[in-house]
Amino acid sequence: MPTFVKTVLVNAPVDRVFAFHERADAFTLLTPSFPPVRVVGKVGKGVQAGVRVEIRVGPIRWLALHTAYEKNRLFVDEQVSGPFAKWVHRHEFEAVGNQTRLTDRVEFALPGGPIVNALLGWAAKLALTDMFRHLHEVTCRICEAK
Numbered sequence: 001m002p003t004f005v006k007t008v009l010v011n012a013p014v015d016r017v018f019a020f021h022e023r024a025d026a027f028t029l030l031t032p033s034f035p036p037v038r039v040v041g042k043v044g045k046g047v048q049a050g051v052r053v054e055i056r057v058g059p060i061r062w063l064a065l066h067t068a069y070e071k072n073r074l075f076v077d078e079q080v081s082g083p084f085a086k087w088v089h090r091h092e093f094e095a096v097g098n099q100t101r102l103t104d105r106v107e108f109a110l111p112g113g114p115i116v117n118a119l120l121g122w123a124a125k126l127a128l129t130d131m132f133r134h135l136h137e138v139t140c141r142i143c144e145a146k
Contacts, residue, residue: 001086001107002125004105004108004125004128004129006128006129011098011144013098017102018072020139021047021075022046027039029138030134030135035058036058037057038055047091048066049075052064053077057083063079073092076088084108102136
């Protein structure tokens with residue numbers, strides 16, 4: 001199963017970086033302008049385990065469930081239904097002095113089985129690289145602001 005990992009060092013303490021991800025507007029702030037993504041429903045607050053979020057990416061419906069939460073350390077969201085055969089996204093936060101190492105770790109599988117994943121997994125990883133570059137730039141800009 002393909003795994004994608006992207007890490008950034010944020011010049012801000014871990015509690016500030018984690019708190020940013022818990023904000024009600026964090027998803028909106030982090031979402032790139034293309035493709036158009038919108039939250040159409042949410043049950044629960046923040047990123048705690050049990051929170052369910054429904055988004056639309058164009059005509060595609062994506063339902064995610066937060067399955068793990070450790071304040072200032074990690075949270076995990078998993079696709080319940082959506083475009084992937086499997087999607088598990090770990091957001092990991094590690095204090096490094098007065099900075100934070102933020103690691104996004106995504107295990108995913110494309111629909112269509114092992115052959116499709118072998119042939120097209122690289123394209124999915126390329127798209128994820130662009131998306132997480134944007135997410136990390138926004139996180140740094142907001143969390144590093146004085």
